[in-house]
Amino acid sequence: MRGLPDPRQQLVQTFGNGGETWVVSAPGRVNLIGEHIDYHGLPVLPIAIGRRIRVAFRARTDRRIRAVSAEEYGLREFEWTPRLAPTAAGDWENYLRAAAEAVGRKWGAGAGVDAAVVSDLPPAAGLASSSALMVAFTLGLLRANQRRASFEELMEILPEGEQFVGTRGGGMDHAAVLASREGCASLIEFEPLAVRPIPVPADWRFLVAHSLQTAEKSGAAREEYNARRAAGTAVLKRLGFISYRAAMEEASCPEKLPPGPERESFLHVTSEAWRVRAAVQAMEQNDAGTFGRLLLESHTSLRDRLRVSSPALDQLVETAVESGALGARLTGAGLGGCAVVFCQKRDLAAVRRGLIDRYYAGHPDFDPDRHLIDAQPGPGALHLA
Numbered sequence: 330m331r332g333l334p335d336p337r338q339q340l341v342q343t344f345g346n347g348g349e350t351w352v353v354s355a356p357g358r359v360n361l362i363g364e365h366i367d368y369h370g371l372p373v374l375p376i377a378i379g380r381r382i383r384v385a386f387r388a389r390t391d392r393r394i395r396a397v398s399a400e401e402y403g404l405r406e407f408e409w410t411p412r413l414a415p416t417a418a419g420d421w422e423n424y425l426r427a428a429a430e431a432v433g434r435k436w437g438a439g440a441g442v443d444a445a446v447v448s449d450l451p452p453a454a455g456l457a458s459s460s461a462l463m464v465a466f467t468l469g470l471l472r473a474n475q476r477r478a479s480f481e482e483l484m485e486i487l488p489e490g491e492q493f494v495g496t497r498g499g500g501m502d503h504a505a506v507l508a509s510r511e512g513c514a515s516l517i518e519f520e521p522l523a524v525r526p527i528p529v530p531a532d533w534r535f536l537v538a539h540s541l542q543t544a545e546k547s548g549a550a551r552e553e554y555n556a557r558r559a560a561g562t563a564v565l566k567r568l569g570f571i572s573y574r575a576a577m578e579e580a581s582c583p584e585k586l587p588p589g590p591e592r593e594s595f596l597h598v599t600s601e602a603w604r605v606r607a608a609v610q611a612m613e614q615n616d617a618g619t620f621g622r623l624l625l626e627s628h629t630s631l632r633d634r635l636r637v638s639s640p641a642l643d644q645l646v647e648t649a650v651e652s653g654a655l656g657a658r659l660t661g662a663g664l665g666g667c668a669v670v671f672c673q674k675r676d677l678a679a680v681r682r683g684l685i686d687r688y689y690a691g692h693p694d695f696d697p698d699r700h701l702i703d704a705q706p707g708p709g710a711l712h713l714a
């Protein structure tokens with residue numbers, strides 16, 4: 330992993346010397362299991378990873394928000410007014426605006442900030458870099474305005490606020506980015522909201538492997554995402570349940586459903602929720618074989634029932650297993666993006682090598698620093714110094 334530069338230097342270089350400065354750090358996340366079920370209120374099991382976004386902040390006395398990114402994104406500046414509107418689609422300023430708007434809606438617009446952002450979290454790589462940026466900026470604005478927000482309050486404003494940028498996922502990404510603990514996966518429950526840290530056995534290793542096909546969060550992929558979400562909700566209504574939790578207490582409901590996408594969607598959601606439970610148990614019992622099998626079953630269900638895989642992701646998963654991984658599956662929304670690969674520490678080098686030789690060979694765009702990432706469970710933003 331590259332060393333992350335100190336964003337305070339960038340802050341001083343861009344905006345000159347000034348008053349008290351503080352740094353907020355927000356990690357990326359990778360979901361181990363529990364895919365396309367967070368938005369139905371069912372538990373998921375992600376980890377926060379070592380790659381992260383760091384932002385240095387200084388409070389201003391007016392309402393101006395100025396931010397610079399050390400990457401190629403450049404300087405942005407706007408006035409923090411009540412009811413902010415998005416700027417041009419795809420511009421990173423929208424994440425800053427989304428954070429300001431989320432804070433503003435709940436507590437009112439406040440004092441602005443000067444901020445500098447550094448990151449070793451690759452964007453558009455399925456690692457929730459946009460949620461990490463939004464979390465870091467939200468925490469910075471709150472601190473600049475001497476406001477303390479609880480985890481619950483943050484979870485109230487953040488997933489909703491990301492809608493501002495055109496994406497409204499479930500709550501998994503923000504919860505993982507905020508509340509993960511070093512060395513642990515996070516069992517995130519939504520009804521009611523709770524995060525239970527599950528220690529990851531010391532010799533378990535995870536890789537995030539990019540398929541090299543990007544699923545842009547806007548456009549077609551977003552429509553597909555929303556369609557999956559809508560189908561899952563429609564079938565629940567048709568069956569007369571108020572929630573998937575309630576549906577799971579009754580085993581016989583799929584029989585009432587004719588074959589088709591709604592039935593498949595229902596079966597994915599309910600079976601994935603059972604796999605999360607079993608995966609937590611396997612992790613607690615250090616049962617790597619079972620954990621790996623559950624990841625593979627999850628991938629099969631996402632591929633065949635929910636149809637959110639792609640030939641490239643399927644090939645990536647297959648290659649990982651052929652190279653010695655105990656399990657692998659697409660992670661995140663799918664339709665491109667990344668797979669999470671699980672193996673024992675002793676097999677890590679062979680799995681990496683196998684993926685490079687058999688999957689990435691012949692792809693001149695392959696960059697190991699961005700596309701094949703060691704993902705060990707790290708702390709979330711609320712638990713980082």
Ligand code: GLA
Nearest residue numbers: 364365498499500501661662
């Ligand atoms: C995206 C969303 C998450 C979750 C996953 C699918 O990553 O941001 O909230 O819904 O898709 O599990």
